[in-house]
Amino acid sequence: MSTDATGPATSTPAAPPTRHPNTQALTIAHATKIYKARGQGRGARVTAVDDVSFVIEPGAAIGLVGASGSGKSTLAKLITGSERPTSGTIRFGDIEVNALRSGGLRDYHGRVQMVFQDPYGALNPLHTVEYTIMRPCQNILGLSARDAVRRVHELLEIVGLMPAAQYATKLPHQLSGGQRQRVVIARALACDPDVIVADEPVSMLDVSLRAGVLSLLRRLRQERGLSLLYITHDLLSARVVTDHILVLNRGRIVERGQTKYVLQHPEDGYTKRLLDAVATPFVRQPPAGAVGASADTTAA
Numbered sequence: 001m002s003t004d005a006t007g008p009a010t011s012t013p014a015a016p017p018t019r020h021p022n023t024q025a026l027t028i029a030h031a032t033k034i035y036k037a038r039g040q041g042r043g044a045r046v047t048a049v050d051d052v053s054f055v056i057e058p059g060a061a062i063g064l065v066g067a068s069g070s071g072k073s074t075l076a077k078l079i080t081g082s083e084r085p086t087s088g089t090i091r092f093g094d095i096e097v098n099a100l101r102s103g104g105l106r107d108y109h110g111r112v113q114m115v116f117q118d119p120y121g122a123l124n125p126l127h128t129v130e131y132t133i134m135r136p137c138q139n140i141l142g143l144s145a146r147d148a149v150r151r152v153h154e155l156l157e158i159v160g161l162m163p164a165a166q167y168a169t170k171l172p173h174q175l176s177g178g179q180r181q182r183v184v185i186a187r188a189l190a191c192d193p194d195v196i197v198a199d200e201p202v203s204m205l206d207v208s209l210r211a212g213v214l215s216l217l218r219r220l221r222q223e224r225g226l227s228l229l230y231i232t233h234d235l236l237s238a239r240v241v242t243d244h245i246l247v248l249n250r251g252r253i254v255e256r257g258q259t260k261y262v263l264q265h266p267e268d269g270y271t272k273r274l275l276d277a278v279a280t281p282f283v284r285q286p287p288a289g290a291v292g293a294s295a296d297t298t299a300a
């Protein structure tokens with residue numbers, strides 16, 4: 001993986017699928033993040049993440065679930081290296097994320113990619129789909145312009161935007177929310193990451209578009225061996241894409257285990273309240289053909 005972000009390497013051979021099996025675990029050990037509290041006077045502090053430890057094994061899909069303000073996004077920022085923990089460590093294989101500086105951090109971002117909540121704000125309205133996805137192919141993988149275009153088309157097909165040529169020339173405002181989120185996911189896949197951290201990736205989408213994006217994430221994980229950290233306040237969607245779940249309350253993990261088991265047998269009162277806030281009968285016994293069972297891969 002190139003550390004040179006100055007532009008495409010014109011002598012790079014044909015754009016191959018550069019996927020290599022991910023063998024690295026992402027290890028979060030005793031991570032704590034304390035901020036100065038906003039608007040609460042001098043010296044006031046808020047502990048956004050409090051002594052959190054877990055491991056994302058290669059190919060695992062972990063759900064990080066909690067109500068608003070529980071610390072989910074802060075934890076995502078610590079994992080992607082955009083914030084440093086007050087104490088504790090984040091490691092990817094033998095890489096200590098907190099110690100990375102510009103070039104190392106750029107390489108790390110090639111391996112651990114983020115998909116944000118807002119597909120409307122995540123894309124530059126002036127850039128075509130092709131240009132948006134090409135840039136990481138060139139900057140991080142070092143592909144030539146021609147090879148990057150080829151890879152863009154391959155990625156558009158992977159995320160179900162077909163025919164790729166039709167979508168490549170579009171601007172964001174010409175796409176639905178679900179299609180935009182697929183472009184965001186294609187961009188995240190462009191540099192062939194090992195891990196995707198998806199922070200509420202469907203919460204801003206119309207309900208009718210959510211199933212398609214969730215099944216895409218599930219399929220990508222199965223087909224490409226990606227590890228996934230799926231962050232949400234919505235236990236139903238976590239059930240669709242994750243095997244294991246961590247429940248976060250006020251920065252602390254209050255419950256963890258297999259997703260299906262935790263949803264059926266919650267032990268912590270906070271998890272029970274989160275579950276009560278959704279359609280409990282659905283969680284316990286999903287009907288055939290429900291969102292969680294959908295194999296939809298259409299470009300919603």
Ligand SMILES: Nc1ncnc2c1ncn2[C@@H]1O[C@H](COP(=O)(O)OP(=O)(O)OP(=O)(O)O)[C@@H](O)[C@H]1O
Binds near residue numbers: 068072
């Ligand atoms: N930069 C910051 N400065 C001060 N406090 C912050 C900062 N970022 C987050 N916090 C506080 O840390 C706590 C956790 O916030 P965080 O955004 O991580 O929660 P969240 O679970 O992602 O919430 P939401 O689902 O609403 O996005 C909150 O009390 C929040 O106000």
